[in-house]
Amino acid sequence: MKTINPAFTLIELMVVTVIIALLAALAATAYFGAMQSAREVKTIGTIAKLDSAITEIYEGYEFQYEHIEDLLDSGSRNTFNTAISTMDDAAITRIKRLLMCDLMRMEMPSNREEVNESPRPIPGGYSLELPVVQRVYHEILSRNSARDSTIPIPETQSAELLFLIITNLYPEALENFTASEIGDTDGNGLSEFIDGWGRPIAFLRFAPGFAGSDRQPDLSRISGINVSTSLNIIADLQNITVPSSDPPITVLDKIINQWQDPFDPEMINRESWFLYPVIVSAGRDGNFGFEIKRNGEDSVLYDPFSEGALVGAPNDTSYRHDNIHNHAN
16 A cells, blocks of 8 residues: 655645744744833833932032022122112022022033033123033033034933033932943943933933923923923913912912922012923933924023923924833822
8 A cells, every 4th residue: 555645735834834924923022022111111210210319419409599699709799799688589589590590500401502601690690600510511521522523412412411410419329320321322432321222311401391290390281382382481371371260370370389499489480480300211212202402592591481492392292202201200
């Protein structure tokens, strides 16, 4: 009797091939998803450590507010001490708040222009002494520019400055970071803290337009306000009344009452509210989807509430939703 050797038909081989391909695709998808989740977890941990360090630095400014006149340059100090007796509380508070904003601009810069800018005279002509740490930043960036004249993109600038801020203002915090959380993504000799995808973690000192925040007012949730196009946010908020409020109250007053500005503790000026630094990764897609720096002629921002485009305002909502940042509980 003739023996028949069993064999697969062509159709059976095709079916098996398709099944194997499907299983491989499912395994690859699961692996890719697991890797992405692991990168997100790592990024969340890095940002949490950065947030802890920045909080230590930021809270120190509340003490400095009480003694800001001691940081004035010699000419301003004499003038201020003479003029203060004739000022009302609102004028004094406004001057001190603007001086604090400029001090933070110099000690916690978000872009290179802020490092290069000297102390700014505020209304009344008062200005601060140049902080020692800003001289350190300027020296480091000057040496770096002499070696590499390429100007990093704004996101990378802010990341490099975040590393310099923590290195100089809270160096003990560096012990909490591993080698995999620090890099030099553009190869210019300046380090950055990096996320799970190996990309720079950006830093915004003041970002009143930042959407999705639980740590400061989220203006993007307010009906009648477009943070992406508003050029005078104080006036815009002043012109909107809180629905069903009795007596009527403006949205601006509601925000100020709920989010008291530590640099206007008596809420005298009614033109500012609490802001907290933003530390943010672009997430899986690598796109931030918001204004990383101020638009317009003046990119040096010492008063975040002045007229002009808002830092942090969304410019592409399709990208920003996967961002990982320190403003979400």
